[in-house]
Amino acid sequence: MTEATPQLDTFPMERERAFDPPDLLTHWREEAPIRPLTFADGHEGWIVTGYAPARAILADSRFSSRPELMHSPIPERSARLQSFIVPPGFFIRMDEPEHTRYRRLLTGQFTVRRMRLLEPRIEEITRDHLDAMERQGPPADLVRDFALPIPSLVICELLGVPYDDREKFQRDSAVLLRLGSSVDQITAAMADLLTYLHDLVMRKMKEPADDLLSGLIAGGELTDRELAGIGLLLLVAGHETTANMLALGTFALLSNPPQMAALRRDPTLIQNAVEELLRYLSIVHLGPIRTALEDVEIDGHLIRTGQSVLLALTAANRDPGRFEGADTLDVSRSAQGHLAFGHGIHQCLGQQLARVEMRIGYPALLARFPGLALAVPADQVPMRTDMAIYGVHRLPVTW
């Protein structure tokens, strides 16, 4: 058994190639899928780059998601964690049993069947945005005109958040996800969003509508502050994630013409293609991070109480021990079991919504523009290495 010994290794954020994890993470996975890592505040913790241990730790209740126990590899984030107060209802940062109490109130709203009922409306929203792109003519920025507005509008309608307020909450949520944001900036953006959602909740208490927030209010189990915290979590999680998958996934397909051609030729591949793009791209750029609540031994390593463990999903989902030819994008493979939505009790609540949005979005885009192509050289596409959720800042396309 080995214990964490002081090392100078720090977490790499820059990537050598647009779609691959940082080379250093791949190297670490080959060398030791669990290894010591120095966090930004000097904390000696661990990084996990192998699929099996990452999955095991995510499912292990001896590891906590609470931010006050957590250390971060990013200096700005590390400073933030120490002062981060979990808003009521913000259950992604809670452990059992608090977490489950909140999640249970929502899971009935995000079932496979419920999400399928949204298909006609999502198809309509997708069609509207493709129509607008076509009317305007090429070139277009696929992020601004397609990838961001579609999931953003869908989550707004589902929650009951006015889409006209999007400039405000998109700006604030970008501050929350920017890795270099200062503690002051993050605190202000968080307070802004909570105030906005709290005001919205108060309005809905007087004038309920047919939406998720009104339904939660009617349920009577949550305070107004808890409702605002849940609204904040779902709003931010609901549009930044699928938006980046739609844009980065399209960029990946454009960069792999045989895979794009296969998907165009056989639309029934779309279910596999969505899972494979999720696996291959693994857009959670940093983390997740868990902290040991007691001493835990994994694969001969002793993780001590209080040590933080960074689970590098980008590397874990490229583990050749789990996925054959893991560094190759293959839309015909079954990538089921990937960790892109996480694993364990915090596995993405909105994953079935994300799947429906992608299963509709990619094929509709490809069908509408048979000549879809990048409008700039691939190396000029600005990548989101500065954000907690990876993707592209812009994707100029033509057709």
Add this chain to the structure above:
Amino acid sequence: MKINADTDRCIGAGMCALSLPEVFDQSEEDGTVVVLDPEPPDSMKTGVTRAVNLCPSGALSVEE
């Protein structure tokens, strides 16, 4: 084979209902697992095993 589902552990991710809708569904109320066929034929064993392995919360198990 017999499927056991622990609805207290279930977190309603929907992986079972997504991968094997013939056997698994989700409660309309709280999204937790509903086993439609607790003793499916052996011909479904591969699919059941896959669904059990995909469960993120460890709520599903199979007795031979």
